[in-house]
Amino acid sequence: MKKTIIAFTAAVATSLPFVGQASAETYKVKQGDSLWEISKEYNVSVADIKEWNGLTTETIYPNQELVVSEKIKYTIKSGDTLSSIADQFGVTVSSLKSANNLTSDLIFAGDVLIIDQAAKEERTVEKKVNKPVVQQETTTNDKNTASANKTSTYAANEKSLKNEEATSSSPKEENSSNQTVSKQEVQARETATKAQEDNGAKDAGETITMEATAYSLVGNKTANGTVLTKDSKVVSVDPSVIPLGSKVYIEGYGTYTAADTGSAIRGKKIDIHMPTEQDAIQFGRKQVKVTIK
Template sequence: MKSKWTLAIVALLAANLVTPVIAQAESLDELNRKESAVLEQSDQISSEVQSALTAANETYAQVEATKQAISDNQAAIKKAQAEIVETEKVIAKREAVIAERLKNIQVNGSFEYNWSALLTAENITDFINRAMAITQLQSMEKEKIDSLHEEKTKLEDLQATVESKQADLKENEANLEAEASDLDNKVADLQAQLAKKQSTLADIAASKELETARIQAEKEKAAKEAAEKKAQEEAAKEAAAKKQAEAEAAAKASAESSAKESSSTSAQDSSSSAESSTSESSTNDSSSTEDSTSESTTPSEDNNGGNDNSSNGNYTTMSFESTAYSYAEPGASYFTASGTDLRTNPQAVAVDPSVIPLGTLVEVEGYGLAVALDTGGAIKGRIIDVHFDNVPACTNWGRRQVQVKIYR
């Protein structure tokens, strides 16, 4: 009966020890589910960041092209204005000549001179030739004046057209810059969301580590207590078996003593003395065994108690030496130091985190907007390694000095 009660107690203790472990395992599963969900969200945000970076770089390229068109158009305006000024000067000179001729006609009677020239002709042929010459001269002068006026009109029309185009280009530039600013804000917002998700992942990882350690400690404690209980049971069984053996031996000795009483008094005394001696010895051995058992259980009970920088409000500009790398290079990894897959997020740069923290949005001269996602053994101090998805682009980039805008 006692053995059954002992087994029941051990089973109950084992059940109580196992139940918390299962509950904690469920808690760890919940942490894993949360981690998977946050990782999926982070990948989606990272993809959105890359799309926004690509759109921003394309918009900045359009802004630069528009600025170049404005510059070229401004040069055309200046050229047209200069040609208008020169044409006006020529027109003014020719008008002055005509005015002088009209003045001479009024003062000297040039009309009579023309008639005189005709009347002094030697014959009819000479008369006709002189009349045609006078007419051609007057017609040529008029054509020159008309031609200059037409040229001036064309130049004025050209200037009006160029100025209208210039206004359109400036309006387009303003719209593109506004769009680029909106994209910058979108990238910054996505970066903040991504940083928040990364912080959440770090918290989940820390919780998982603590939970795993606690579960392991619970398992070790359960195993230790089970081993101690088993040892106590074995000791109790051994003590009970020993007591039973001693009792059987005592009974056997008593029976033998009773059988010898009938043979002789001396033999009875001797047998009684021997029986008494045997009984005392058995009693002493039993006491010694119980003391030993008590002492052996005591430790188990004890164990159960155990400067070339510049900046404004949004970014800081610094000078860097730049190189290039690609995941397509032999032996290169697809993943950055921050765990980002370069195949889906190619717009990345490698930096020294003590200069530019990982996750920072930067704009590299000649490369565009990117995110600091990687590090490298040779990337120390003001060195920045821009990423391309092909090796020829890296070769074309080479090694150069660039200005880098580091956004806050």
């Protein structure tokens, strides 16, 4: 199969909300191809390809261009920031930094960033400070506590606010643009951090709800070297969530061994090996409860 990269711009790809240039990995369908064969070539699921391309059936046609990867390459333009790019693609700044091995928010026009659309599932919407927020002074008869309730104004780039933090009635912290942010934003960031921690490795005996798809590759080897047969009770996992070699119980399906991985299997996702391709297609995509033994 021939792999290609097709460039999309805002004028021709309205589904991608950006102004600069970006590209996604695509595959040009040939006579005799099937979604199943293409999904295995790119190590993704049939359901993913259908979702990325807006397909409602598994019918495809020769010369049809199919998006086969969750990752998009974006060329940074003058005036871009990590925050603005994250907003354009519906991902988080932290996911951009992680996908591109960035240690700071500094970026340069002309450089290329990898946008991992899978990170959209982890995005927590944060409120933005668009104008100063003023808290009214609280009247009190106790002169000793008057300073703790005085009016505090949240504004960008005012160093004097740092001296008022100890007496302000609302917590403040500075973001990367030297703006002060509200208590609600602090809580939103804490929620986002907790969501990322929740995707970490799970303890034995813990039951979690995961998104499941299925595949069938009888005769092939898994990530840990297991040769797959029709009777193989193997599941593909994200090792950062379920370590390879773990035994997992999938409610309604039985006990499987975490012996395989896949580029589309990240976070709370699993891909269950089935005896035949037809069994995998019929399984589709569903939510299941998984217990790590």
